[in-house]
Amino acid sequence: MNFRGKNGSAPATPVAGPSVAPGGRLLDVEDLHVEFRTRDGVAKVLNGVSYHLDAGETLAVLGESGSGKSVTAQTVMGILDVPPGAITGGQIRFKGQDMLTMTEEQRRLIRGDGIAMVFQDALSALNPVFTVGFQIAEQFRVRRGMSRKDSTARAIELLDQVKIPNPARRVKEYPHQFSGGMRQRVMIAMSLALDPEVLIADEPTTALDVTVQAQIMDLLKEIQRERQMGMILITHDLGVVADVADRIAVMYAGRIVEQAEVHDLYANPCHPYTIALLESIPRVDLKGQKLVSISGLPPNLINTPGGCAFHPRCRMARDECLTRTPPLLELAPGRLSACLFAEKLHHSEEVVSGG
Amino acid sequence: MGRYVLRRLLQMIPVFLGTTFLIYYLVNAVPGDPLAGKCGERPCPPAFIAKYRAEYNLDDNVFVQYVKYLGNLLHGDFGQTLSGRPITDIITTAYPTTLKLATVAIAIEILVGITAGVLTGLGRGGFIDNLVLVSTLLLIALPVFVVGFLLQFFVNIKLGIGSPTVSSGAPISELLIPGFVLASASLAYATRITRTSTVGNKGADYVRTATAKGLPRRRVVGIHLLRNSLIPVVTFIGTDFGGLMGGAIVTEGIFNINGIGREVYRAIVTKEVVTVVGLVVVLVLVYLLANLVVDVLYAALDPRIRYE
Numbered sequence: 001m002n003f004r005g006k007n008g009s010a011p012a013t014p015v016a017g018p019s020v021a022p023g024g025r026l027l028d029v030e031d032l033h034v035e036f037r038t039r040d041g042v043a044k045v046l047n048g049v050s051y052h053l054d055a056g057e058t059l060a061v062l063g064e065s066g067s068g069k070s071v072t073a074q075t076v077m078g079i080l081d082v083p084p085g086a087i088t089g090g091q092i093r094f095k096g097q098d099m100l101t102m103t104e105e106q107r108r109l110i111r112g113d114g115i116a117m118v119f120q121d122a123l124s125a126l127n128p129v130f131t132v133g134f135q136i137a138e139q140f141r142v143r144r145g146m147s148r149k150d151s152t153a154r155a156i157e158l159l160d161q162v163k164i165p166n167p168a169r170r171v172k173e174y175p176h177q178f179s180g181g182m183r184q185r186v187m188i189a190m191s192l193a194l195d196p197e198v199l200i201a202d203e204p205t206t207a208l209d210v211t212v213q214a215q216i217m218d219l220l221k222e223i224q225r226e227r228q229m230g231m232i233l234i235t236h237d238l239g240v241v242a243d244v245a246d247r248i249a250v251m252y253a254g255r256i257v258e259q260a261e262v263h264d265l266y267a268n269p270c271h272p273y274t275i276a277l278l279e280s281i282p283r284v285d286l287k288g289q290k291l292v293s294i295s296g297l298p299p300n301l302i303n304t305p306g307g308c309a310f311h312p313r314c315r316m317a318r319d320e321c322l323t324r325t326p327p328l329l330e331l332a333p334g335r336l337s338a339c340l341f342a343e344k345l346h347h348s349e350e351v352v353s354g355g
Numbered sequence: 356m357g358r359y360v361l362r363r364l365l366q367m368i369p370v371f372l373g374t375t376f377l378i379y380y381l382v383n384a385v386p387g388d389p390l391a392g393k394c395g396e397r398p399c400p401p402a403f404i405a406k407y408r409a410e411y412n413l414d415d416n417v418f419v420q421y422v423k424y425l426g427n428l429l430h431g432d433f434g435q436t437l438s439g440r441p442i443t444d445i446i447t448t449a450y451p452t453t454l455k456l457a458t459v460a461i462a463i464e465i466l467v468g469i470t471a472g473v474l475t476g477l478g479r480g481g482f483i484d485n486l487v488l489v490s491t492l493l494l495i496a497l498p499v500f501v502v503g504f505l506l507q508f509f510v511n512i513k514l515g516i517g518s519p520t521v522s523s524g525a526p527i528s529e530l531l532i533p534g535f536v537l538a539s540a541s542l543a544y545a546t547r548i549t550r551t552s553t554v555g556n557k558g559a560d561y562v563r564t565a566t567a568k569g570l571p572r573r574r575v576v577g578i579h580l581l582r583n584s585l586i587p588v589v590t591f592i593g594t595d596f597g598g599l600m601g602g603a604i605v606t607e608g609i610f611n612i613n614g615i616g617r618e619v620y621r622a623i624v625t626k627e628v629v630t631v632v633g634l635v636v637v638l639v640l641v642y643l644l645a646n647l648v649v650d651v652l653y654a655a656l657d658p659r660i661r662y663e
């Protein structure tokens with residue numbers, strides 16, 4: 001424990017640790033296991049998640065509801081509800097430092113400064129009883145020891161950067177006085193305050209109108225490029241990722257089942273689940289056709305089926321899928337898939353039907 | 356906001372008229388002769404009765420009586436007791452004492468209730484949590500006079516701390532135990548309300564956001580969580596202030612405090628109608644004002660509430 005200043009403010013210097021060259025490794029998640037111990041039993045929510053993020057790139061994490069996208073992000077941020085949650089294995093390294101073994105205080109100093117997060121629903125994620133200016137500026141006051149006046153000035157600058165009109169006036173308003181899109185901009189401004197190296201955006205547009213969704217996505221993309229941040233974009237919407245992400249990681253039942261560069265993934269998905277996901281996107285050129293949804297139910301995480309978790313819903317499933325859990329194998333540099341038939345899918349010319 | 360307060364003040368007029376009329380009517384309707392025993396063993400002489408009836412307008416019907424009473428009130432004239440003591444005199448000596456007692460009670464409610472509520476709300480189960488739950492249940496279940504006599508007996512008399520009766524100046528130190536007694540049930544409610552809202556809010560998204568911003572835990576709890584959890588309890592305590600003043604009757608009896616409660620009690624026993632009405636009219640005013648303050652405070656605490 002170190003006590004600095006009368007309000008216990010943190011050091012004015014950014015997070016310690018080696019600085020990262022453009023393209024250098026920022027975040028490494030390795031074989032992460034998380035479970036929730038609830039009344040109904042133990043839900044194994046993350047069963048060996050591995051992904052990494054380099055400076056300046058955007059990784060999209062895809063997967064249907066309940067696949068563990070948010071839990072992974074919360075574990076990385078250190079805001080998992082413990083209990084009922086428990087980390088039962090794996091490593092998270094931020095610029096090489098193991099985050100799971102460091103002290104809570106070191107961990108806290110990385111939050112906001114090294115890794116920041118944009119939440120899905122800005123209305124509930126912002127504190128209703130404080131002005132947006134207060135909520136942005138408090139980071140400068142508490143973490144950087146800045147004066148009230150300077151920190152408010154910085155808050156106004158940030159609101160301006162996320163293109164909120166009339167920031168000097170709006171800084172004094174409360175979250176409920178903003179429209180949904182503007183409120184998400186506030187959320188983004190807040191996450192940028194301490195100039196983080198990694199930004200995790202957890203379904204930043206799901207709560208918004210379709211027209212506003214595109215604007216927010218553009219804003220995130222622009223900010224990510226300008227600041228050369230590493231960004232993890234969590235979404236279940238394959239439609240939006242194509243023009244934002246560099247790489248995609250597909251999650252199913254608490255594991256990464258496929259990882260690839262965006263174009264490779266679209267052109268040649270190497271996991272039956274990804275194929276099914278791609279087929280479920282509504283397509284403009286196929287207007288009028290029935291939307292394909294993935295048949296079957298998401299797995300019950302308390303009683304995960306043996307073998308490959310996807311086998312009950314998989315069109316390609318064979319007997320061996322019931323007993324063998326497919327490892328996440330590298331098919332080509334940067335191309336990973338966890339399917340027993342990944343090689344076959346990789347080399348087959350048969351791409352997504354109609355693709 | 357200013358317009359809202361003005362409108363609320365105007366709304367208070369019919370409420371004030373309604374409640375005071377009811378009180379006036381009821382106290383007059385209570386059977387019994389106010390003059391009984393006033394003139395020793397004999398019935399009072401007719402001349403005295405006539406003077407009395409004229410002074411209190413007893414020959415008019417109750418509505419006219421009430422209107423005449425109100426007219427006097429508007430001039431600040433609360434009337435006199437049968438023995439000729441101005442009722443404003445009783446009000447100005449008794450109210451400050453009760454106000455002091457109620458303030459001590461409120462302070463205890465805020466300090467003890469909110470602290471215990473937040474602490475137990477943050478922990479999960481555990482000894483302290485159970486202790487607070489059981490003791491608040493006890494305070495809610497026990498009638499005030501039981502709590503009063505118990506504390507008076509054990510703390511004041513057995514342990515010799517403080518004094519079992521409060522001296523005439525009613526110094527704060529002597530009011531601590533009576534204040535606690537007066538606050539006891541509300542204190543228990545305040546603790547439970549705070550505990551419930553803390554439990555409800557600690558898992559809120561904005562608390563998680565505050566943590567994700569890398570704020571120290573004491574700031575997350577002390578600023579972000581607390582500010583939201585206080586909203587319901589502040590409302591409760593504010594509304595309670597008026598209630599405490601009225602509820603002081605029992606506490607003042609136990610500890611022999613010369614406040615409003617005792618005066619009202621004495622006036623009821625001797626059927627001093629005008630005294631009872633006068634004292635209660637002021638109570639109603641305090642109650643209405645306290646409610647207005649609560650509403651204004653509520654808007655200040657929760658910016659989502661807007662009064663137009």
Ligand SMILES: Nc1ncnc2c1ncn2[C@@H]1O[C@H](COP(=O)(O)OP(=O)(O)OP(=O)(O)O)[C@@H](O)[C@H]1O
Pocket residue numbers: 036038043045063064065066067068069070071072081084085236301
């Ligand atoms: N606090 C919690 N207590 C118990 N179970 C939880 C908790 N948080 C998450 N879970 C469970 O963990 C699983 C994964 O949840 P998670 O929120 O990561 O899904 P997701 O992939 O983000 O889905 P969505 O797209 O709906 O946001 C779910 O089955 C969920 O029920």
Ligand SMILES: [Mg+2]
Pocket residue numbers: 069070071202203
């Ligand atoms: Mg989620």
